[in-house]
Amino acid sequence: xxxxxxxILKLDNQLCFPLYAVSKEIVRRYQPLLDPLDLTYTxxxxxxxxxxxxxxxxxxxxxxxxxxxxxxxxxxKKLESKGYVTxxxxxxxxxxxxxxxxxxxxxxxxxxxxxxLKLSGCVNLSPDDxxxxxxxxxxxxxxx
Amino acid sequence: xxxxxxxILKLDNQLCFPLYAVSKEIVRRYQPLLDPLDLTYTxxxxxxxxxxxxxxxxxxxxxxxxxxxxxxxxxxKKLESKGYVTxxxxxxxxxxxxxxxxxxxxxxxxxxxxxxLKLSGCVNLSPDDxxxxxxxxxxxxxxx
DNA sequence: TGCGATTAGATTGTACACAATTAAATTGAA
DNA sequence: TTCAATTTAATTGTGTACAATCTAATCGCA
Numbered sequence: 001x002x003x004x005x006x007x008i009l010k011l012d013n014q015l016c017f018p019l020y021a022v023s024k025e026i027v028r029r030y031q032p033l034l035d036p037l038d039l040t041y042t043x044x045x046x047x048x049x050x051x052x053x054x055x056x057x058x059x060x061x062x063x064x065x066x067x068x069x070x071x072x073x074x075x076x077k078k079l080e081s082k083g084y085v086t087x088x089x090x091x092x093x094x095x096x097x098x099x100x101x102x103x104x105x106x107x108x109x110x111x112x113x114x115x116x117l118k119l120s121g122c123v124n125l126s127p128d129d130x131x132x133x134x135x136x137x138x139x140x141x142x143x144x
Numbered sequence: 145x146x147x148x149x150x151x152i153l154k155l156d157n158q159l160c161f162p163l164y165a166v167s168k169e170i171v172r173r174y175q176p177l178l179d180p181l182d183l184t185y186t187x188x189x190x191x192x193x194x195x196x197x198x199x200x201x202x203x204x205x206x207x208x209x210x211x212x213x214x215x216x217x218x219x220x221k222k223l224e225s226k227g228y229v230t231x232x233x234x235x236x237x238x239x240x241x242x243x244x245x246x247x248x249x250x251x252x253x254x255x256x257x258x259x260x261l262k263l264s265g266c267v268n269l270s271p272d273d274x275x276x277x278x279x280x281x282x283x284x285x286x287x288x
Numbered sequence: 289t290g291c292g293a294t295t296a297g298a299t300t301g302t303a304c305a306c307a308a309t310t311a312a313a314t315t316g317a318a
Numbered sequence: 319t320t321c322a323a324t325t326t327a328a329t330t331g332t333g334t335a336c337a338a339t340c341t342a343a344t345c346g347c348a
Binding site: 184185186187211212214215218222237238240 | 305306307308312
């Protein structure tokens with residue numbers, strides 16, 4: 001009798017743990033690809049939104065990235081110091097901080113093109129499996 | 145012509161981003177369940193290994209948790225200060241730090257039993273989908 | 289109109305996470 | 319045997335994450 005009731009506490013029986021471990025591992029694999037762009041992973045996903053939107057508030061960024069101002073403020077100050085974005089208060093509503101892509105930030109987009117291509121080499125999943133994984137994760141994400 | 149070549153840089157087309165976002169969100173949902181145990185998520189998964197193994201080296205912990213000593217050393221010192229584990233050098237090989245579960249740490253196991261049960265209420269996936277997700281993540285994890 | 293409630297972002301404090309380096313113990317081949 | 323290479327943790331430095339709190343701006347209703 002080896003107390004099977006504790007089985008639910010085994011690392012191997014958790015769904016969240018592989019999620020957490022895989023996520024960290026992939027972020028870790030992004031880093032060498034991002035080094036030439038002088039970006040961390042968090043800065044990179046922030047730039048992805050900027051490349052699409054050109055100009056957004058911190059609130060909008062937070063909603064897209066699932067990050068709060070406590071995380072974004074230092075990230076955006078860093079991106080500003082690198083010259084990739086500017087931070088200015090909105091004239092309409094001084095509470096809103098407008099984050100705007102600079103020319104230098106826009107130029108980075110071309111260099112970034114090879115990042116997803118190179119990364120896919122690090123993820124050993126068939127296209128079908130990748131698709132299934134993507135759909136399940138999206139389903140979870142939108143359920144929050 | 146809207147430069148479809150940049151589509152691979154859209155947040156919505158990334159596999160890694162939902163992985164990263166879902167992982168963070170679930171860890172965030174663990175926290176209120178772990179507060180009564182005075183554990184963070186990282187401390188919790190560390191305790192999961194301890195509950196199974198009773199005594200392990202930092203190296204073994206790192207391999208199971210995909211964490212290095214830079215992360216584990218402070219976590220283990222914290223768990224030691226809470227009285228859940230002890231840290232002693234191995235007699236055989238002084239390089240190895242033996243992390244050992246205390247009675248107090250063992251006692252915590254019973255309190256922890258309800259954590260996975262309560263958490264499953266936060267994850268809106270059918271058993272089939274959860275199983276599929278688990279298998280895919282495990283496949284990825286073992287491919288690293 | 290005035291003021292309490294709300295909102296957006298910044299700040300503070302705690303806790304990871306990881307690369308790079310350091311230090312001590314052990315190993316192993318000349 | 320000895321000492322260079324390896325191994326294990328700890329340390330240092332940077333960068334997130336997030337809860338809680340704070341501040342300033344705006345909103346909305348009595």
